[in-house]
Amino acid sequence: MKTLRLILGDQLSEHISSLKNINKKEDIILMAEVWDETKYVKHHPKKIAFIFSAMRHFAAALAHRNYQLEYIKLDTKNKNSSFSSAVKDTVKKHAITKIIVTHPGEYRVLTEIKNWTKSLNIDVEIRDDDRFMCGIDEFAEWEQKFKQPRMEFFYRYMRLKHNILMTNHKPIGGKWNYDNDNRKPANNSIKPNKIFKVKPDKITQEVIQLVSDTFSDHFGDVEPFYFAVTRQDALKCLQHFIENNLSNFGDYQDVMLEGEPWMYHSHLSQYINIGLLTPKECIVAAEQAYKQNKLPINCVEGFIRQILGWREYVRGVYWLKMPEYYQLNHLEAKGKLPNFFWSGKTKMNCLKNCITETKQNAYAHHIQRLMVIGNFCLLAGLDPKYVNEWYLLVYADAYEWVELPNVTGMILYADNGYVASKPYAASGNYINKMSDYCKKCEYNVKEKTGESACPFNYLYWNFFINNKSLFRNNPRLAFVYNTLNKMDDSAINSIVKSSEKFIKNLRTDYES
């Protein structure tokens, strides 16, 4: 009996469940560069180059270990290839009788895989993706126990279950969460370290050429390309982070500075998501740094919470709520993306910086994604459909299981507060405190309304005016509505007028 072991582009680990108990003499591993995956959204060229190069390096490592491998390179002439066509051809070529695959990261792909039993008349086994530290069924069981299944409770459950940063079943340091210590504002003395970069080898250079020849109409710059594409280099990136950035990670987690896209973040998400690193080893490395090198608890706990808490939580939410989650639009937002989401050309200096850096690096750090770009999408009333598409294609770490709950849930409140207890809305004041963007902006962050006022200032109030019936009874927004209630009619009128004008101009922008 010959079994096909299918490895998808974000499953690049020799310990992936689809390879367990493989018969090296009989079984065939299939990896395929296929058009459908490059086309379902027009991914950033750096993301495609990253995935293809990492796939080719991983395939070479497998071949070196004497696995039998069928590796299909992108056929630039036939643009109709898909996972299904690649599997069908390989099943026929090798007289395969069974397919084994690890659970994919996207609902769309799961549906495709489930069809093969019928369309190919073959046994298909879908194995759990045990790179995640919480199973899909386990999350669903945990979630049932809560009226409001918030990330913070889930995170505590995970800390206890995996015995991370615990002592005698209690959180080390006495507190579960040190987020209040992790909000230091921007200041001139912050000087982030150089990031870990890898020089492209021959395989990567070939892929860069392929991508620039083939996907030149996609948003983003393929070069300079400096991502790690092997497990060895991804491990070096993890070490670089632990040694150089983790000790500042907590303090400056929310800070944004012009010309400093990487700050003290780890830049590990794309490696974890694709399988070059496991979430567990990143968590363990940080915990060890706390124990051995006495790194500050707020930094280590903050970093671990992102991976053990948020990352696992959003994955649980995705599989629990799909496919309905994809359709959600609780605030009935209808706006399209303005052109500057593609060009970066806007007078709003914060957005200009974050979008331009996204275009260059296929990366933006969390606060740029959440409180600048995301905040704008929320306040400007952009339709979740377009916002999700944008976030899914622009970042090198984007797969729907992680992108969708962050966009629909965290930034757009489109799930009616399942993920976020209140909308992550902020005026220019927040961006001014956490960044140096406002200093060079054509808008004035101190002005509330009018032509030269920071658009975030009036859009913020306008959002809460427009959504009064939904939010006025939310206790976490009591301060917002208390302030609004004290505003006189002319102030409200000015906010509404400035907002209407701004949104009308946005419409002209995307319709042009």
Ligand code: FAD
């Ligand atoms: P660090 O700041 O160093 O954080 C450490 C790790 O924690 C990350 O590598 C990541 O694995 C994990 N993490 C942190 N926050 C989250 C989160 N909210 N959800 C899941 N994991 C998290 N992350 C993705 O991996 N893919 C996405 O497509 C993605 N889309 C996002 C869209 C929006 C609107 C927002 C607000 C966040 C999104 N995130 C996404 C989460 C987060 O912004 C990125 O994981 C992070 O910026 C990656 O950079 P880093 O590795 O330097 O992270």
Ligand code: DLZ
């Ligand atoms: C994102 C992506 C791209 C652009 N190309 C491929 C590909 O050619 N072959 C492949 O196996 N995977 C690719 N991927 C990653 C897949 O889209 C990803 O595995 C699924 O979306 C499931 O998460």
Ligand code: SF4
């Ligand atoms: Fe952004 Fe407003 Fe500051 Fe300009 S003034 S950078 S638009 S927050």
